[in-house]
Amino acid sequence: MRGVIMHAPGDVRIEERDHPQIIDPTDAVIRIVAACVCGSDLWPYRGADTPDAKLMGHEYVGVVEEIGEEVSTLSVGDFVVGSFVISDNTCPICTAGYQSRCVNGIFVDGAIGTQAEYARIPHADGTLVATPGQPDDDLIPSLLAASDVLGTGWFAADAAEVGPGSSVAVIGDGAVGLMGVLAARQMGAETIIAMSRHEDRQRLAREFGATHIVADRGDAGVAAIKELTDGFGVDSAIEAVGTQESMMQAIRATRPGGHIGYVGVSHDVALPGDELFFGLVHLHGGPAPVRRYLPELIDLIWTRTIDPGRVFDMRLPLDEAAEAYAAMDERRAIKVLLTP
Amino acid sequence: MRGVIMHAPGDVRIEERDHPQIIDPTDAVIRIVAACVCGSDLWPYRGADTPDAKLMGHEYVGVVEEIGEEVSTLSVGDFVVGSFVISDNTCPICTAGYQSRCVNGIFVDGAIGTQAEYARIPHADGTLVATPGQPDDDLIPSLLAASDVLGTGWFAADAAEVGPGSSVAVIGDGAVGLMGVLAARQMGAETIIAMSRHEDRQRLAREFGATHIVADRGDAGVAAIKELTDGFGVDSAIEAVGTQESMMQAIRATRPGGHIGYVGVSHDVALPGDELFFGLVHLHGGPAPVRRYLPELIDLIWTRTIDPGRVFDMRLPLDEAAEAYAAMDERRAIKVLLTP
Structure with missing residues (x-):
């Protein structure tokens, strides 16, 4: 064969x-x-x-x-x-x-x-x-x-404890991120912010349920998410890339007590303990x-x-x-x- | 004054x-x-x-x-x-x-x-x-x-989702770790493993509810915890030190899907993304x-x-x-x- x-x-x-x-x-x-x-x-x-x-x-x-x-x-x-x-x-x-x-x-x-x-x-x-x-x-x-991809995006949304009324940021506009958008919508999220710079993916994200698109990354991306969430950050972040930048974006965009579900296969990531500590977020993820x-x-x-x-x-x-x-x-x- | x-x-x-x-x-x-x-x-x-x-x-x-x-x-x-x-x-x-x-x-x-x-x-x-x-x-x-210290140990046990029947490892035998033992006991944990090398603290840990004492650290400490938990690792780990060694000890001693509550004030910690990813643990912690x-x-x-x-x-x-x-x-x- x-x-x-x-x-x-x-x-x-x-x-x-x-x-x-x-x-x-x-x-x-x-x-x-x-x-x-x-x-x-x-x-x-x-x-x-x-x-x-x-x-x-x-x-x-x-x-x-x-x-x-x-x-x-x-x-x-x-x-x-x-x-x-x-x-x-x-x-x-x-x-x-x-x-x-x-x-x-x-x-x-x-x-x-x-x-x-x-x-x-x-x-x-x-x-x-x-x-x-x-x-x-x-x-x-x-x-x-x-x-x-669907099972993984679903797990990410579940790990991020998305529920009715949640605000959610989805970092990564690949297939898993897009499935995260679909999962968040299905789980009842009210605000779904898709981070994407690509028009075709932005369009698909909206079709799957994204309510907002943020094209900025890094500090500007975090600031844009905070502006959409009364300054507090999202309840839940779905991380679907696996880089240091995407993980930090997720951690910094999440409100204290919020949840991050990360499913991007981790490559060269080292999470700074002090930011995690004072961020007071929940982290859960891995192979779905x-x-x-x-x-x-x-x-x-x-x-x-x-x-x-x-x-x-x-x-x-x-x-x-x-x-x-x-x-x-x-x-x-x-x-x-x-x-x- | x-x-x-x-x-x-x-x-x-x-x-x-x-x-x-x-x-x-x-x-x-x-x-x-x-x-x-x-x-x-x-x-x-x-x-x-x-x-x-x-x-x-x-x-x-x-x-x-x-x-x-x-x-x-x-x-x-x-x-x-x-x-x-x-x-x-x-x-x-x-x-x-x-x-x-x-x-x-x-x-x-x-x-x-x-x-x-x-x-x-x-x-x-x-x-x-x-x-x-x-x-x-x-x-x-x-x-x-x-x-x-009690509020912090209590939060750590809560963040680690300790419940009736849980197996729990407590890393750190300072006052917060000892309070974590007390909290785990109060929340119904069945197995409470206190990591300690000091006789006075071991005694107090037992008084507060520890069922086992492990004096080893690092890989040997993790191995000892796994041996006490059918090879899987604990359901919940309470981290009450704040160093790279103690955080890695907690992550490695916890079973896939298990929960880590960390409350040791983080100093010079960088968590490797791949270990977190493939560990599939939950992390939550910070200032209680x-x-x-x-x-x-x-x-x-x-x-x-x-x-x-x-x-x-x-x-x-x-x-x-x-x-x-x-x-x-x-x-x-x-x-x-x-x-x-």
Whole structure:
């Protein structure tokens, strides 16, 4: 089968790989129906991490082809959505809702790589959730979004304790930030401030529920947020970038006692203790436990309550994965859907 | 009147200062009945901050001597406990429970200095809480503890979301850490691990409710905590030191999804973003909003449900403040009560 391998920064290739097989009785093999490129894939693409023949892709929806004999919640033919971290969903960490740190957890990225035709999913019962039936084609992008960007934006909003009437700042206008806007709206936020400098993303942010757009960054961005919140700062900030600047923006834009949900994969960040201390904010974040939210998100998508799939603004065949990476790297696309 | 002034690291003197007067109609002037030296007073004493004729002391209980014409909840003669931050208790930040970041907030330390015979307390209604009557002498140390160390330890346990059945690690065996032990016990924690190398503090920690003592620090300390918690780490960590080592100890000892309440005044701390990110912990802390907890804490003390005053293991007249600082600096005392 074909799959995407990154050999070095910028060097993305489609190559022939072994067809996955059931190894453990808790495995499933799925045929990938749709995958995509993640903002986090751009870190190695741009050289911030050092890929070495890395199996790429960790977002996926597909159809179950084969199951191991201990798999009990899935059947061959089921349409499934999976999380970007394999989880048994039974260990104490999973049952506390932190499946992305499952004691048997495996990051799909690198270990499995779902920018491919097929994938072996260990702990299938704990990782995959079947949809109520075969989805209409137009639902597939939204279901695919649930696999990571929607689940991650949702977790960020949840970690930031967004609720009815909240004021929320969303830092980062990539797909996860935009999903954070959607999540905040769905959770009842009253004021949703999207930080964005790009017109296409600003427009999408407004469609997903942003009430205000702030193009300024740094001190000016913080000042703009404070002006929109009676000088106090927001109740909740969603951080979806992962840099020192974006984290400090989130911390400084949040009122004392407010909450920050951070999901941008952290790169070269060192948070100054004194600012955190006197800021009196709450911080929570990390790799989103998407599996916790999948049943709820699938339901919201299935009933057409939310339409996160609009975040995909380009669609390419898997064979053109290199172009998908380039388009996202050059910001010609927000997020690219790949079909094997 | 006499009051303590720190002129330089290690240079603590009792000097004659002006008798405080009512300035604003929301002021009260109180006669200090008891004050004390705080662990945080040792930062400037040891030269980590640079004191310059600094008015020392921010913990206090006393009797109202005079009130401004707008003070409505207090009467002359009331016995009162105050927070170490002046707060109006009416602004949006206060009403959200973060009185230590009141928009009209003033740190008592430096600006007022309650290691003295009298003090002017601005925003008296929002800062001071009267006890139900004149306290018995033996309750005074406990009421004084509520003013900061108990309130701060209590906030740390609350910020760390300690609840019935929790496992808790307490990092720091100073007065605040010991109060964190007491708070965790009161909130129903099942496992309370006190990190301490000093026999007198270990004993007091056990009296306050610690179920385990860990003398190791750093990686060995984290390993010891994990061994006591099935390898997962604690549900909640209370950080009561303020150094890089203590913060990392708290972060590393907490299970994914767990909560850290940090109240040690932060000095030269830079938290690595990647460890925070992949740790998936919750962080909350800063200057404790003691005013939020004062009514509840006074009630628990008044009904003799808790006895936090045991944390004072030395008592000196105000005139011997220099010796009080030296005793705490040299760890000859955990906490020294000063009587004017």
